[in-house]
Amino acid sequence: MARRNELVQDASILTSTVVISSGLSGVVALLTARLLAPELFGVWQTIRVVAQYVNYANLGLPWAMQQEVAGVERVEGSGAGQPSIEVAVTAVSVLTTGVGLVLVGVAAVTGVPVGWDLMLPTVIWLLLAQVYGLATMVLMARRRFWLAGRADILTSLANLVLTAALVPTLGLMGVVLAQIGWCLAGLLLVWRRAGLRARLRADLAAALRQARVGVQFTANGALFYTHKSIDRLLILAMLGQTALGYYGIALLASGYVELLASAVARSMAPRMIGDYSERQSLLDIRGYVTSSATLLGALVPVLTGAAALAVVPFVHFVLPRYAPGVAAAQVLLVGSAFLAVRYCVEWFFVTVGKLYRTYPIQLAAGLVALVQAYVALRLGLGLEWVAGGVVIGHLTTSVGMLAYAYRHFDLPARVTLSSIVSAHMPTVYCGVLVFLLERWGPVPAVGSVLEELGALTVKLGVYLALAAPLVLYANRQYGLLALVRRWRPFLARGGVRP
Secondary structure, three states: OHHHHHHHHHHHHHHHHHHHHHHHHHHHHHHHHHHOOHHHHHHHHHHHHHHHHHHHHHOOHHHHHHHHHHHHHHHHOOOOOHHHHHHHHHHHHHHHHHHHHHHHHHHHHHOOOOOHHHHHHHHHHHHHHHHHHHHHHHHHHOOOHHHHHHHHHHHHHHHHHHHHHHHHHHOHHHHHHHHHHHHHHHHHHHHHHOOOOOOOOOOHHHHHHHHHHHHHHHHHHHHHHHHHHHHHHHHHHHOOHHHHHHHHHHHHHHHHHHHHHHHHHHHHHHHHHHHHHHHOOOHHHHHHHHHHHHHHHHHHHHHHHHHHHHHHHHHHHHOHHHHHHHHHHHHHHHHOHHHHHHHHHHHHHHHHOOHHHHHHHHHHHHHHHHHHHHHHHHOOOOHHHHHHHHHHHHHHHHHHHHHHHHHHHOOOHHHHHHHHHHHHHHHHHHHHHHHHHHHHOOOOOOOOHHHHHHHHHHHHHHHHHHHHHHHHHHHHHHOHHHHHHHHHHHHHOOOOOO
């Protein structure tokens, strides 16, 4: 019970700060969408795809470093992981700079995907973001979630202020300069308050050791992101940047769910790695997989379904130019609940050093998403059918990874099957509720704010009443209310342990 209380405390700190920072980031994204035309917003989505792939130039060293620091400092004490940190900072800076210079050269010669004048500040942003990401991963490894969360809130606030100030006059260049600004603000806070030092250590042997571990993370990230970005790549190739701009609203909506799921998983990771490092026992970490997958599988769909209902009037009144992407946003919002299961299970494979064993599962998921999205586009179906392919890919990944994780625990087949169903059926159930309410729920008069809000209120009331058994089930299984009472004093102290 003590371990569960500490896990809830860690997760509550990180997720609460993620809620705030992602809320600010959401305002930034909406502001950017309003200030840019759908076509330019599609160009920004293209830059983000390129930026994501550039991040894999780090060869997974940040993740390997985090794993080393969490394990070494659990056994040898605080500060023992400092050499690993310095090696990772040096290697990642060199690798990202090298890849960035190549991209600037390509942009200067071909103008693809943007001109060199926009690519150069983009590369500067990516380098700063890599270093900032390393610093926050050190904080995660040392379980300093409160400081990491405050840094995320500060960077989101800086991004909001800079976006509002720069984008109206500078357009896309203003968006990129705002990214540089928030990275600098975050680095200033993290390096000063955390007592970290930006010392460089050119140790090729140590860097190669980290790379041997980190390459699993790189391949995993590339597979996962390719699966997630298949939809936007096909839309860009077959429909153009304007359609991608419409679809960008769907990506923004589902991205918040992914942030929260990732935060919960990241809060569990250091403790899971530490527990396994001490005794190398799978029994010590089984609960991290079984309980978290079932709990999140029951609770997250309730939230994503409610958000899917609310996104329709929101886009109608706030971003009316992006109405063609609303249905896709609903599909991705509901389906993103499968990512909550995936993220929690993924760290189990990281801990036991078998992440590479999940590659076939992820390849299969990517293929499913590719076929579904391509067929939908060829047949001229709506963007929501393209999003459906990605969601089916999410489901394929989470089912496959959870089934493979359970094979390590020598549990009966019926227990494994029951757990997989418990983790995924709530999402299907909530998705069906959303579909039925949108199809047969009250239809407001077009353009009437009060009628739209009234219709949404009725739909949400019915939806939450029908989804309430999932919350009651989670409380009965895991005693959520009792856990809240135990960690309320901890949060009242601002996340500081006595």
